[in-house]
Amino acid sequence: MGDDRNPKALRATLSSHSARNRADEAEAVHVSIKSDRDIIFARQKGKELASRLGFSNTDLTLIATAISELARNIVLYAKTGEVYLKTVKQGERRGLSVVASDEGQGIPDLQRALQDGYSTSHSLGLGLPGVRRLMDEFEINSELNRGTTVSVKKWVP
Amino acid sequence: MEVPILKQGPYLIASIQSALSDEDLVQLRDALVAQVGKLRSRGVIVDVTALDVMDSFATRTLRDIAHMIRLRGAEMVIVGIQPEVAFALVRLGLKLEGVATALDLEEGILYLNRKMGESGKEMKHRGR
Numbered sequence: 001m002g003d004d005r006n007p008k009a010l011r012a013t014l015s016s017h018s019a020r021n022r023a024d025e026a027e028a029v030h031v032s033i034k035s036d037r038d039i040i041f042a043r044q045k046g047k048e049l050a051s052r053l054g055f056s057n058t059d060l061t062l063i064a065t066a067i068s069e070l071a072r073n074i075v076l077y078a079k080t081g082e083v084y085l086k087t088v089k090q091g092e093r094r095g096l097s098v099v100a101s102d103e104g105q106g107i108p109d110l111q112r113a114l115q116d117g118y119s120t121s122h123s124l125g126l127g128l129p130g131v132r133r134l135m136d137e138f139e140i141n142s143e144l145n146r147g148t149t150v151s152v153k154k155w156v157p
Numbered sequence: 158m159e160v161p162i163l164k165q166g167p168y169l170i171a172s173i174q175s176a177l178s179d180e181d182l183v184q185l186r187d188a189l190v191a192q193v194g195k196l197r198s199r200g201v202i203v204d205v206t207a208l209d210v211m212d213s214f215a216t217r218t219l220r221d222i223a224h225m226i227r228l229r230g231a232e233m234v235i236v237g238i239q240p241e242v243a244f245a246l247v248r249l250g251l252k253l254e255g256v257a258t259a260l261d262l263e264e265g266i267l268y269l270n271r272k273m274g275e276s277g278k279e280m281k282h283r284g285r
Contacts, residue, residue, distance in 0.1 A: 036179040036214075043210055044176070061209060061241035065249060068212035116250065127213050130249035 027052070028086040031071075033100075034079075039071040042083045049085050050096045053156050063096060063154055066134040069127050070100035070150055078104025078147065088153065095136070095155035103147040110142055160185045162192055167199040168269055170262070174207055182218040189222055193231050200269035201226050204262055206237030216251045223256040232272045234258065236265035 027049055031042040043064040050063045067083065074081035081102030088097045107113045116129045128150070132138040137153040158181055163170045169192055171185060189201055203219065205211065211219075219235060226233040234257040238246075246253075259265040 039212075040176045040178060047209075058241045058244055061239075061245050062248065064210045065212055065245040068210055069249070072212060072214060127249060127251075130213075130251070133248045133250075134245065 026087050026089070028084065031083045031085070033071050033074045033081045033083055033102075036072075036075055039068055039075060042071045042085075043067040046083075046085050046096065046098060049087060050154075053087055053094050053096060055096075055154070055156055059154065059157075062134045063098075066131045066152060066154075067098055067100075069131050069134075070098065070152070073127075073148075073150075074100060074102045074104075077107075078102030081147075090155075093155050095153050097151065097153045098135075099149065099151045101147065101149040106144040106146055106148055107140075107142040108144065110140065114140070160188075162188055164196055164198070165266075167197075167273070168202060168266065169193065169196065169198045169200070170202045170204065172204045172207075176208070176210065177215065179214055179218075182215060186218060186222045186225070190225050190229060193226055193229050199231055199273055201231055201233040202262065202265040202269065203233065203235050204237050204265075205235060205242075206239070206261070208237075208242065209239070211238070211242050211246060211251075213249070213251060216246065216253060220253055220256050223253075232257070232269055234265045234268050236261050 029045045029049060031038060031045055033039065033042065046067040047060050047064045050060050055063065067085070071083050074083075081100065081104070084099040086097045088095050113128050128140065131150070131152060135152040135154045139151045140148070142148040158175055158177065160171050160173050160177070160181065163172070169189065171189060177185070192198065193201060203222070205219075208215070223233040223235070235253065236259045238258060257268060259268045
């Protein structure tokens with residue numbers, strides 16, 4: 001099921017990061033999002049990584065749901081894109097970083113997309129304020145006709 | 158993965174077994190809406206106990222199914238939403254407005270029985 005198409009390429013992108021903190025043994029998974037089936041694969045992979053970090057069941061569900069929404073936005077708005085899942089460390093804190101990026105049209109009104117109630121009520125994806133509430137850190141970059149990158153993190157409490 | 162639909166007296170029970178793709182959910186919707194007519198079912202139970210994630214699409218599709226079933230003259234109840242899933246739905250701001258939910262299969266059947274009882278009484282009342 002799913003396709004972990006290019007594990008070598010993935011490891012290559014990772015090595016620059018893990019070289020900095022070799023002791024962390026950062027784990028990472030990259031999932032190409034091409035259809036709605038990949039959404040399930042991405043969230044399952046995210047859950048696996050997060051459970052190894054020791055997140056509670058509730059947190060695992062919050063993380064998986066956030067990944068699902070971010071991957072869904074890719075399918076809905078950009079058709080294809082990438083989800084990068086990575087364990088991260090900051091001092092004593094350990095956490096999971098999720099980066100969802102696409103080269104789609106970008107979000108025309110970012111302010112509005114980050115407002116509560118925009119699109120969530122109709123559930124046409126986006127739901128960015130919701131994703132923000134599921135995770136601890138949230139960052140978004142969107143450029144018209146260039147694409148969108150959403151980076152979120154959750155720390156093990 | 159297709160969701161099996163069981164007929165249990167006047168009710169249909171759809172037991173979701175694993176994570177569903179969007180396509181599976183749409184298929185479930187179409188199957189339930191059709192089966193309710195074919196088998197003249199009075200109620201539908203969708204058991205989501207096995208779902209570890211309900212995102213916006215799943216929630217919206219389940220809400221759509223419930224409303225469509227009602228338009229077809231039957232009642233639907235969603236059972237088995239896990240505590241973690243409920244928490245995530247609330248955080249995400251997703252609502253199952255106008256959709257009946259119950260703790261588990263047993264409570265779901267009791268809910269439908271009660272609903273059937275009510276509509277039976279109403280009919281009798283109207284008959285007088």
